[in-house]
Amino acid sequence: MYREARLLDSRRFDDWLDLLTDDVKYWMPLRSNRYPANKEGEISREDELAIMDEDKDSLTRRIRRLDSGMAWAEDPPSRTRHFVSNIEVEPGQRDSELRVYSNFIMYRTRGETEEDFYVGSREDVLRRENGQLRVAYRKVVLDQTVLLAKNVSNFF
Template sequence: MMSAVTMEEHFYIEQALYQEARWLDKRNFQQWLDWLADDVAYCVPSRFDRKPQGRNESWKIDEELSQTALDLHLSENNKMTLTARVMRLTGNRSFSEVPPSRTTRVISNVEVHRHEQDDCYRVDSVFNLQRSRLQNQRDRFTGRREDVLRRKGAGFELLQRRVILNDTVLRSPNLSVFF
């Protein structure tokens, strides 16, 4: 069962999320990778429109998300694949990022609870990610993040992230950004 955290814990965890957004917006990908736990799980399930058939049918968001091995996630990564994505992104092989995207992330509505693991916290937040490329390409991604942060020394590391995008159809020509 999750329980409340102190204001100080909430503050420091919230600051960690803001720092992460700055690293990504400034393209400090190595700092971001260093912040990720070695056993990180990072998932962006696909979302589909579902129309409940009756009054008593559930309107739960989880029922709109890919969940089984037969469903296709937009992205499902661990530390190794995230590192490979960063290496490709910052190398000379990512033609979808020449020139690099300019991004601004806004993180808000941060809620922090104790996790069932002693050294972990369940952190829910919403995000708005604006990306600009070339002269006229603009993309906006909005949604929620369900994170688990683990204490590491005097700070935290990201152990799990599930990104729930609001859109069912992404109009972006690529998905080379991190949420």
């Protein structure tokens, strides 16, 4: 988890991609405000609209676009700092998997005046492949229901 944060903050995106399985699902559902009596539906389901719903191919294409100079939302590039905490690990559904829960804060600054904070939780499934743990599934749930950032072009 900490290595991944370091790679993202260093913009070592190809090395970060190596931490993902080929069949990874990288998902950020929408969050909405609900009254306590109607709490169900606060977070969108996997078959509903999401902020991000990606696989390894789409993540790879996003990174290639960053390298192309055609990603205007990242020109100049963002600087990020990922803070990961409250890490809990439990057995996964298979012997080769672990389920990992964590909280995060991601600070992003770009240009001279743009600053954004993203705060939330992650649910990951890590799978052991060739002796290395890789992210096979990631669900990122932001605490914010309204994003004030101009874009969501970073990785969590």
